[in-house]
Amino acid sequence: MRQVIAGNWKMNGLTADAQALAQALRAGVEHAPTQAEVLVFPPYTQIATVARILAGSGVGWGGQDCHMAENGPHTGDISPDMLRDLGATHVILGHSERRRDHNELDETVREKTVEALRAGLIPIVCVGESEEQRAGSQQEDTVGWQIKGSLPDGFGGADGSGGLVAYEPVWAIGTGRVATVEDIAAMHAFVRGELVRQMGETAGRGIRILYGGSVNAANAASVLAVPEVAGALVGGASLKATDFLTIIAATTGLPAA
Numbered sequence: 001m002r003q004v005i006a007g008n009w010k011m012n013g014l015t016a017d018a019q020a021l022a023q024a025l026r027a028g029v030e031h032a033p034t035q036a037e038v039l040v041f042p043p044y045t046q047i048a049t050v051a052r053i054l055a056g057s058g059v060g061w062g063g064q065d066c067h068m069a070e071n072g073p074h075t076g077d078i079s080p081d082m083l084r085d086l087g088a089t090h091v092i093l094g095h096s097e098r099r100r101d102h103n104e105l106d107e108t109v110r111e112k113t114v115e116a117l118r119a120g121l122i123p124i125v126c127v128g129e130s131e132e133q134r135a136g137s138q139q140e141d142t143v144g145w146q147i148k149g150s151l152p153d154g155f156g157g158a159d160g161s162g163g164l165v166a167y168e169p170v171w172a173i174g175t176g177r178v179a180t181v182e183d184i185a186a187m188h189a190f191v192r193g194e195l196v197r198q199m200g201e202t203a204g205r206g207i208r209i210l211y212g213g214s215v216n217a218a219n220a221a222s223v224l225a226v227p228e229v230a231g232a233l234v235g236g237a238s239l240k241a242t243d244f245l246t247i248i249a250a251t252t253g254l255p256a257a
Ligand code: PGA
Pocket: 008, 168, 172, 173, 174, 175, 176, 212, 213, 214, 215, 233, 234, 235, 236, 237
């Protein structure tokens, strides 16, 4: 299995920005081929543009969210099939900004995950504790419950290709305060233990666990070398092609699963 570098562009980028970023990324991976799996998550309005530029480059793309229904009266929402229609392979679900801005609960995330899997998308389900929860030593309880509530039966599949988990401590997202390698190692070991306990040995061991929260060009190598870190979900630093390419170049091989 390969490490995954996923760039979450969030609510950033007009057409010219998305074109320039996608073109620079394509040129960068052609110039320096990587063993990593590279994905970008543009805003919905830019997915088609990015898809045209990245087609055949080896860099994949996905959505930052999707609805839990196949279609119908849901003004402003996007279904997993609509993402698939644009060549998306993945979708981020349960990001803490969705949980915060749209009151998404674990149950919502689970329903969306089920629908994404039905449509053939690979979900990247985000979990992570808030600053207050960490201050109260609640990080394990919080993340354990999020895993229980957000991941449906069958998540991860037999070989781990049916879903990934991203551990993203909320206090580290967009703040420049990356978690220490010790904290990341401890939480990834905890998440692995919970996945095995909750999903069973085979599925639980196969699911790749990404770290997210202020990963940048300077700290990527140390984060990506932590045991159980199967890649990174990158926000701010994914908007600058040179930084994102540096992060891609910092990936390591993963032991065969
Ligand atoms: P950040 O965002 O890299 O800007 O901290 C990470 C994320 O929200 O996935």
